[in-house]
Amino acid sequence: MPTFTPPTVSETPAGGGKLFERYRLDKGISVLIENGVVRLARYPSQDEIVACDGYYLGGYVHTITDEEADVLRAAGLGEYITP
Numbered sequence: 001m002p003t004f005t006p007p008t009v010s011e012t013p014a015g016g017g018k019l020f021e022r023y024r025l026d027k028g029i030s031v032l033i034e035n036g037v038v039r040l041a042r043y044p045s046q047d048e049i050v051a052c053d054g055y056y057l058g059g060y061v062h063t064i065t066d067e068e069a070d071v072l073r074a075a076g077l078g079e080y081i082t083p
Contacts, residue, residue, distance in 0.1 A: 002069045006058045028058020038075035
């Protein structure tokens with residue numbers, strides 16, 4: 001079965017000021033599927049997650065089906081899928 005690792009964004013720690021300007025952290029971006037529409041969300045609320053048909057929380061590796069992989073590839077997220 002394929003696996004899906006949602007995309008990440010590299011950012012500095014919050015409130016670090018000049019001390020941490022060069023230090024970067026990778027933060028996961030969640031992927032939500034609602035009525036066949038795939039969208040990315042940095043900090044989805046519990047209500048958003050419950051309302052979705054499917055979701056993949058950022059920062060984790062998810063085992064997915066071939067059908068889910070097809071949906072994610074169609075949305076342009078194929079580079080984050082491994083066989």
